[in-house]
Amino acid sequence: MSAETKDLVVPSLQAHTGQGLGTGNPADAFVVEPARARTKKTPRRTRTNFEMLAWLFMRLSGVVLVVLVLGHLLINLMLDGGVSKISFAFVAGRWASPFWQIWDLLMLWLAMLHGSNGMRTVINDYAEKDATRLWLKGLLAVATVFTVVLGTLVIFTFDPNI
């Protein structure tokens, strides 16, 4: 509300009459309604546990990701020669083991879903119009599915001999 109205200070004891500022016609008066105000009819009840599960997922995946991501960074950037050792052969060597395949797969899925759910929350918090929400969330879903599917495909169909 305050962002779009220009705030001017009237430095006087004068009553705020606004005379000469407006049109003077009471029919032009308006009140800035906040976006999406609650009424008797909104919001609709959905009766699902989705929000609770999403909230729990954020907490649990966050804990797991701390281990996965820090371990990943440690192995790739610190131990054994650090970042300079990373090459096609290094990746091929690690993905030869199912342990690292599952590690990376888990990291991909958890990080993508964790991040996407966080973005969904941000969109819910900041997008005021329903149409804006729908578009942003649609775009987010497409990006998430694309990245997750592509990443999974690479991990499972990776051929070290190409």
Next chain:
Amino acid sequence: MSTPTVETHSAALDAAEAGSVQLISVTFRIRRFNPEEHPDPVWVDYQLEMDPKERVLDALNKIKWEQDGTLTYRRSCAHGICGSDAMRINGRNRLACKTLIKDVNPEKPITIEAIKGLAVLKDLIVDMDPFFQAYKDVMPFLITSGNEPTRERLQSQADRERFDDTTKCILCAACTSSCPVFWNDGQYFGPAAIVNAHRFIFDSRDEGAEQRLEVLNDREGVWRCRTTFNCSEACPRGIEVTKAIQEVKRALVTRRF
């Protein structure tokens, strides 16, 4: 018939009062809005001679009674119980009747504006309908089954203690209108509604906890809380609002209450 003792006493009293009351010059910068005159709000400065130990509400009254009768605001009991005069004073939600002028730095202009997130109707008055709609939606009344008992519904001290904090709510909307999630999405229940649901969910005499938890489990319920603690900070009654919201979340996850 005045006796010397009375005279000296009242003179001493006068002197004491004169000594204790030191009027200072204070500027109140009030965000005024009258949709019938102009679509934009305007900040208006008012200069007052006030005792810094007086309250912001006293200053508003002084402005309205002595300077500008068009200034509009809500106030009823003026003693921090009715919850009518929540407003944004120097950028923080407070009750004007519980805020002393000396506590909000009278050396600079004291800004006063309507609480955020609800439609401003005029000056400091907002449309409280969405706020009370959220309150109604959590069913803030005792739900029981079976026959009415012929005597009062007894409760142990420990059971009463469980929800004592949330019984203090006066529905002033200081918490809900300080919540950044509520500012952007008025569909969110907001802290005040959740506090009042908490008051019944954890009441051993009440049997509607499941229904209330179901309501708060939905899209616009407790899961939208970002624990920014604005509500706990704003509450003029000192309710630990964020803690109450977290307890409702925990009750939803564990289904124990």
